[in-house]
Amino acid sequence: MDSSRPSDHFDAREPRDSGTVTQPRLGPIGYLRFAWRLLTSMRTALVLLLLLAIAAIPGSLVPQTSSDPNGVVQYKAENPDLAAVLDWFGVFNTYTSVWFSAIYILLFISLIGCVIPRTKHHFDALRARPPKTPARLARLEGFTTRSSPTDAALAIDEAESLLRSQRYRVQRYDDPSGGAFSVSAERGYLRETGNLVFHTALIGVLLSVGVAGGFGYSGQRVVVEGQAFANSLASYDSFLPQRFFSESELVPFTIQLDEFDAVYEEDNIEAYGAPTDFTAHVTTTMRGQDPKQQQIKVNEPLGIGGTSVYLLGNGYAPHVVIRDPEGEVVFSQPVAFLPQDSNLFSVGVIKVPDGLEEQLGIRGLFYPTTFPLANGAFASSHPDLRDPTLTLEVFAGDLGLDNGQATNAYALNTDSLTEIAGRNADSPTIELKSGDIAELPNGLGTIELLDIPRFVSLDVHHDPSQLWVLLFAALVVAGLVTSLFVARRRVWVKAVVAEDGTVTLEYAGLARGDDPRLEEAVADLADRHIERLKVDS
Amino acid sequence: MTGTLDSYSLVAIYSAMAVYTIAFIMFTLDLSRRSAATPSVAAVAQSASVGGGTAVLEKTDAPAPAKGPRYLRAAMALTVLAWLLQVSGVVLRGIAAERVPWANMFEFSITATSIIVGVFLLVQFWQDLRFLGAFITGFALIALGVATVNFYVDVVPLPPALQSTWLVIHVFVATLGTGFFALGAGLSIVQLLQARREATKSGLKFLSTLPDAVRLETLAYRVNVVGFVFWTFTLIAGAIWAERAWGRYWGWDTKEVWTFIIWVIFAGYIHARATKGWRGSRSAWLAIIGFTAVLFNFTIVNLFFKGLHAYSGL
Ligand code: HEM
Numbered sequence: 001m002d003s004s005r006p007s008d009h010f011d012a013r014e015p016r017d018s019g020t021v022t023q024p025r026l027g028p029i030g031y032l033r034f035a036w037r038l039l040t041s042m043r044t045a046l047v048l049l050l051l052l053a054i055a056a057i058p059g060s061l062v063p064q065t066s067s068d069p070n071g072v073v074q075y076k077a078e079n080p081d082l083a084a085v086l087d088w089f090g091v092f093n094t095y096t097s098v099w100f101s102a103i104y105i106l107l108f109i110s111l112i113g114c115v116i117p118r119t120k121h122h123f124d125a126l127r128a129r130p131p132k133t134p135a136r137l138a139r140l141e142g143f144t145t146r147s148s149p150t151d152a153a154l155a156i157d158e159a160e161s162l163l164r165s166q167r168y169r170v171q172r173y174d175d176p177s178g179g180a181f182s183v184s185a186e187r188g189y190l191r192e193t194g195n196l197v198f199h200t201a202l203i204g205v206l207l208s209v210g211v212a213g214g215f216g217y218s219g220q221r222v223v224v225e226g227q228a229f230a231n232s233l234a235s236y237d238s239f240l241p242q243r244f245f246s247e248s249e250l251v252p253f254t255i256q257l258d259e260f261d262a263v264y265e266e267d268n269i270e271a272y273g274a275p276t277d278f279t280a281h282v283t284t285t286m287r288g289q290d291p292k293q294q295q296i297k298v299n300e301p302l303g304i305g306g307t308s309v310y311l312l313g314n315g316y317a318p319h320v321v322i323r324d325p326e327g328e329v330v331f332s333q334p335v336a337f338l339p340q341d342s343n344l345f346s347v348g349v350i351k352v353p354d355g356l357e358e359q360l361g362i363r364g365l366f367y368p369t370t371f372p373l374a375n376g377a378f379a380s381s382h383p384d385l386r387d388p389t390l391t392l393e394v395f396a397g398d399l400g401l402d403n404g405q406a407t408n409a410y411a412l413n414t415d416s417l418t419e420i421a422g423r424n425a426d427s428p429t430i431e432l433k434s435g436d437i438a439e440l441p442n443g444l445g446t447i448e449l450l451d452i453p454r455f456v457s458l459d460v461h462h463d464p465s466q467l468w469v470l471l472f473a474a475l476v477v478a479g480l481v482t483s484l485f486v487a488r489r490r491v492w493v494k495a496v497v498a499e500d501g502t503v504t505l506e507y508a509g510l511a512r513g514d515d516p517r518l519e520e521a522v523a524d525l526a527d528r529h530i531e532r533l534k535v536d537s
Numbered sequence: 538m539t540g541t542l543d544s545y546s547l548v549a550i551y552s553a554m555a556v557y558t559i560a561f562i563m564f565t566l567d568l569s570r571r572s573a574a575t576p577s578v579a580a581v582a583q584s585a586s587v588g589g590g591t592a593v594l595e596k597t598d599a600p601a602p603a604k605g606p607r608y609l610r611a612a613m614a615l616t617v618l619a620w621l622l623q624v625s626g627v628v629l630r631g632i633a634a635e636r637v638p639w640a641n642m643f644e645f646s647i648t649a650t651s652i653i654v655g656v657f658l659l660v661q662f663w664q665d666l667r668f669l670g671a672f673i674t675g676f677a678l679i680a681l682g683v684a685t686v687n688f689y690v691d692v693v694p695l696p697p698a699l700q701s702t703w704l705v706i707h708v709f710v711a712t713l714g715t716g717f718f719a720l721g722a723g724l725s726i727v728q729l730l731q732a733r734r735e736a737t738k739s740g741l742k743f744l745s746t747l748p749d750a751v752r753l754e755t756l757a758y759r760v761n762v763v764g765f766v767f768w769t770f771t772l773i774a775g776a777i778w779a780e781r782a783w784g785r786y787w788g789w790d791t792k793e794v795w796t797f798i799i800w801v802i803f804a805g806y807i808h809a810r811a812t813k814g815w816r817g818s819r820s821a822w823l824a825i826i827g828f829t830a831v832l833f834n835f836t837i838v839n840l841f842f843k844g845l846h847a848y849s850g851l
Contacts, residue, residue: 008813042812049805050823053798060794060842067788095789209787218784271693278697298697299781310784459784466786473773480769484762516759 006042006114039106040113048107055103059094062086066093108206115199122192129171133182133492140492140508142522148503149533152495155505156181159493159529166525168491179497186490191513194482201475208468214243216463217250224317224334225453228256228283231305231460249462251305256283258293260314260454264384273343273382280311280456296458306462313457315339315346316366318390321448322352322440330355330445336455337366338410343380344368349412350392351399356444358396361412363422365391390449392430393422394440488512491522493529505529542633543692547685549626550647554681556619557674563612564671570608571743612670613661619674620658623651623681634692639708640699642839646684649712649835650677656716664756668747672723703778711771715831717764718803722828724757725821732818754817758810761824765803772796791842795834802827 026034038044063071072092076083090097137143148155156172160183163170168185175181219236221229229235231253263277280296284304294302301308317334324330330352337348350362369382370389378389395417420441421427427441432449440447491509498504507529509522627648631638639648657673660666695704732750734740748756775796780786787793806827809820 010811010813010816042808043814046805046808046812046815049801049808053801053805056794056798056801059789060791060798060838064789067790265694268693270691274693275697276694277700299701299703301781301784308780308784312784461784463785466780469786470777473776477766477769477773481766484766514755514758516755 005118006040006045007037008042036113039110045107045110045114048103048110051103052107055100056094058091059100062091062094064092064094066095104206108203111199111203115196115203118192119196119200122189122196125192126189130169130184130186130490133173133184133494137492137494137506137508140510142519143506143508144523144526145507146505146526146530148495148505149530150503152179152181152497152503155495155503155529155533156183156493158532159183159505162525162529162532163491163493180494182492182494184490184492186488188486188488188512191483191486191488194479194484194486196479197475198479198483201472201479204472205469205476208465208472212465212468213463215245215249216242216461216465217245218459218461218463220312220457220459222336222455222457223255223257224336224455225257225260227334228254229458230254231307236460251307252287253305254285255302255304255309255458256285257281257456258283260456262314262383262454264382273384275383278311278314280314280458296456307460308462310459310461311456312459313339315344315455316368316385316388317453317455318348318364318366318449319451319453320350320390321450322356322360322445323448324356324445325443327446328355332450334451334453334455335364337364341380342383344383345380349410351401351409351412353399353401358444359399359401360440360444361395361397361399361414361417362447363393363395363412367391385452388434388452390432392432392447394420394425394427394430395422396420396442396444487515487517489515489518489521491525493525542629546626546629546633547689549622549629550681550685553619553623553626554678554685556615556622557678557681560612560615560619561671561674561678563608563615564674567606567608567612568668568671568743571746572741609667609670612674613667616654616670616674617658619677620651620654623647623654623677627651630692636695637705637709639712640695640704641688641690643684643688643690645708645712645835646680646688649715650680650684652712653677653680653716653719656713657720660720660760666720666724666756668727669720669723672726673719676719698782701778701781703774703781707771707774707778710767710774714764714767714771715835717760717767718824718828718831721757721761721764722825724753724760725824728753728757728821729818729825732821750817754810754821757821757824761803761806761827765800765807768796768800768803772800791838792834795830795838799827799830799834802830 063075065072075092076087086092090099094100134140150158153174153176156174160170160172163183163185166187168187169189170183170185173182173184217240219239221235221237223229231250233239233247233250257280259281261277261279261281262275265271265274265276278298282294282296282302283291284294284302285291286305296302296309296311298311301310303309315337316339317336319334320331321329322331331350335348335350337346339346344366345368346366348364348366350360350364352360352362365378367378367380367389368384369380369386371379371381373379378391395412395414397417400413400416419425422429425441430438430440430447432438432447434449434452437446437448489509489511491507494506496504496506505526507522507526509518511518627638627644630644630647634640634644638644654673654677657666657669727744727747728750730741731744731747731753734744735750747753775793776786779788779790779793802823806820806823809815809823
């Protein structure tokens with residue numbers, strides 16, 4: 001087939017230098033050329049593809065740092081010996097590991113090396129004329145003959161215009177002295193075009209992810225009803241910049257969470273209490289513009305300032321107010337509690353570093369719909385706020401906030417704290433219903449559950465690669481469909497003048513690649529051609 | 538209301554299974570009948586394919602023995618009946634749930650098998666592939682058996698993460714692709730058996746009534762590339778949905794990884810068919826491995842692997 005295809009393409013001609021015995025000695029250039037030929041061969045591409053498939057497997061068996069960091073920690077704790085080995089091979093980061101990268105980078109080098117010469121060749125082929133009519137058509141596919149009602153040259157003229165109307169590229173090869181007139185036709189160049197578009201678009205996808213994706217960022221932020229946050233580095237709870245990120249990319253906007261609506265299934269007993277809809281009602285403000293009321297839902301991110309804002313989680317943020325013995329407020333804010341189950345039993349930590357005699361750390365458990373268990377403990381029986389209870393274990397002492405170490409807002413280190421209310425203390429665990437006020441032990445003050453707003457966790461993503469990837473993915477599909485379903489074929493029509501002056505028309509075709517309908521097409525061509533000749537004459 | 542419709546749906550599915558069972562037996566009887574009476578047509582086809590230098594694509598259907606294939610026609614009629622029963626079961630389930638019936642393992646299994654059988658039936662208009670009937674009905678039976686016994690769940694509403702038109706598109710196209718891959722795998726298996734028979738001049742006798750290995754390979758290829766196009770689309774639609782729902786279009790989640798692996802295996806298969814020394818049995822093995830990965834992705838990965846796609850509702 002095409003000489004530009006890798007030499008081990010099954011359609012390729014036998015390589016001229018077959019037989020390794022006569023292989024001349026290779027200089028350094030020769031070796032390079034040899035290596036390049038090897039790398040861009042069909043077999044190498046195939047082996048690399050299969051290797052890629054195999055190399056992707058381990059990452060699905062073992063948790064990955066990028067998507068499941070907690071899973072990795074847990075896995076390492078459960079299988080310390082195995083984890084050490086896996087870690088050495090980078091299996092916890094399979095898709096950025098050296099070996100995985102090596103495979104796909106080699107594959108793409110091979111791809112580029114394969115596509116460039118083929119593209120050049122294809123441009124030439126697009127301008128070339130269809131090849132000379134073979135001497136004996138009878139050996140080709142779909143060979144059929146008809147006797148012609150008109151003279152040879154006229155018949156071939158007609159065949160030429162018919163083929164042209166069927167979008168073939170045509171070339172006449174007449175030999176009046178030999179009594180043979182013929183037209184050679186070819187079509188389906190689109191097949192190769194599609195194949196090249198497909199492979200080139202794959203390179204486009206990879207480059208988009210690697211380059212455009214590098215300018216992105218993502219940040220997470222917990223927002224409680226009534227609160228707002230601004231798109232700036234300082235306001236994110238966690239922030240992940242990509243390689244080429246610079247702070248100037250952060251478009252200044254603010255998002256305020258006005259209200260969060262959760263709908264739970266009521267009718268279907270099988271799914272009682274399962275969430276069916278989450279909606280965050282927000283007010284967004286772009287600098288210099290009027291505020292806008294908008295919505296964020298789970299499958300409907302909010303587009304703002306070149307970012308998409310996703311609603312990824314939600315829960316309750318009990319608002320507690322702590323007062324000193326004089327009634328002076330020392331702490332008053334909603335604290336996001338982390339949901340632990342589908343009925344939103346949640347846990348949270350409240351830290352009160354200043355204003356009281358001692359620093360306080362409070363471990364809270366929250367039950368939106370309280371359900372007392374036989375052993376006296378509580379559970380939550382519904383995620384909605386039907387009968388909320390907040391229970392608090394109070395610790396006093398040193399919170400360890402001043403030693404400069406970053407601390408986790410959701411964890412309480414009790415090493416230098418003493419429990420003053422709770423299971424292991426003289427005073428019992430504090431229990432609050434909405435609006436309740438309780439005394440803190442040791443006359444430290446009071447604590448009130450003022451209100452129970454909801455919070456949402458929002459993910460803000462800016463990924464400039466998205467549009468590019470989508471564009472190239474569309475080209476991948478378009479190229480694929482074209483190359484798989486367009487048939488590339490050659491057909492010939494030849495008029496042979498016999499001694500007695502009768503004219504026989506011969507038709508035949510040649511498939512170039514997979515072409516299930518070739519014979520049909522040749523027969524159909526013959527019929528139509530005769531039809532036309534009869535009408536004309 | 539939902540409960541009654543749902544139970545009608547189950548009844549339809551069970552009836553379909555009963556009819557598939559009879560169809561399966563009929564298909565098997567047909568194959569054994571082919572073994573008993575080897576028609577001479579096959580011998581001719583055989584020598585033609587050995588003699589011809591160029592691979593001539595004769596437009597013949599699978600050579601049908603002169604005597605009317607009574608078992609075969611009965612088996613096809615039963616398969617159509619079973620399929621209609623199954624489709625009504627699937628539709629009833631959809632009406633009961635008030636959404637598309639492919640949101641958990643059970644629903645996905647019944648929908649996917651109906652599409653696989655549907656593809657098998659439709660493909661007959663293009664090519665006589667009835668000899669795959671035992672493979673397809675057997676497969677449908679096992680899948681439905683596992684679905685009703687192990688995966689059954691009552692109708693429950695969709696969690697917010699699944700409320701998306703992309704569920705409809707992504708999953709539906711994936712099932713279509715699976716249907717074509719299933720047929721392709723069936724053809725590749727027969728191709729391997731046929732190739733062995735041609736090489737050793739011995740083997741299962743009914744094979745002599747079927748197309749030769751080269752022809753089977755061509756058929757398998759055409760079916761598999763259609764599957765591949767659907768799979769490519771599944772991958773892209775999945776990425777778009779992941780972007781909407783989880784905020785990133787690709788995150789190497791286990792399910793994403795396996796969809797990718799399957800795509801790469803079939804890309805390898807297509808390449809193998811175009812690589813010297815890899816046509817024939819080697820590429821057939823790749824197609825079979827690819828379909829095995831599809832099944833693995835749906836069963837083992839859904840049930841035992843941890844990931845974001847944990848909505849199987851089991
Ligand atoms: C990222 C890796 C690759 C993937 C996913 C891939 C995928 C595919 C697919 C799906 C096809 C069939 C559809 C079509 O013709 O457009 C194909 C065909 C082809 N690929 Fe690739 N390919 C890759 C790399 C390569 C490389 C490195 C080479 C060169 C060595 C290559 C050479 C070819 C050729 C020559 C064909 C045409 C086969 C035929 O004649 O039917 N591909 N490829």
